[in-house]
Amino acid sequence: MDPDLPTVNVTLWRADAVVLFDWLTSTDLDTVPITHPAQKQALADLLGSLEAEADVDVTASTEEEIAAAQEEVARDMGW
Structure with a gap:
């Protein structure tokens, strides 16, 4: 990432980070539905x-x- 670009800090619950990391590493980003190539890049950046x-x-x-972590996040869904 270019250090000269503006950034945003996002705070995640550790369980969310574990679930997202596991999903991102086990998902073929070429198969994720996107409407713009930047969406795929943003997932790769995450x-x-x-x-x-x-x-x-x-x-x-x-x-x-x-x-x-999956159990913790699913329990906290509320929907």
């Missing part, structure tokens, strides 16, 4: 940000941690 996040290492999540 994956890169999650990989680079040193404070919350979601890349080392075990299958058990992923399953627990």
Whole structure:
């Protein structure tokens, strides 16, 4: 990412980050429905940000941690 570009910080619940990282790494972004190529790039950028996040290492999540995160997020859905 170009450090000269404006950025936005997004705070995620760790469980959300684990679920998103797992989904992004297991999904073929070429098959995700998009209406503009920038959407695919934004998902790839999100994956890169999650990989680079040193404070919350979601890349080392075990299958058990992923399953627990999925349960936590699903329980908090409210719809």
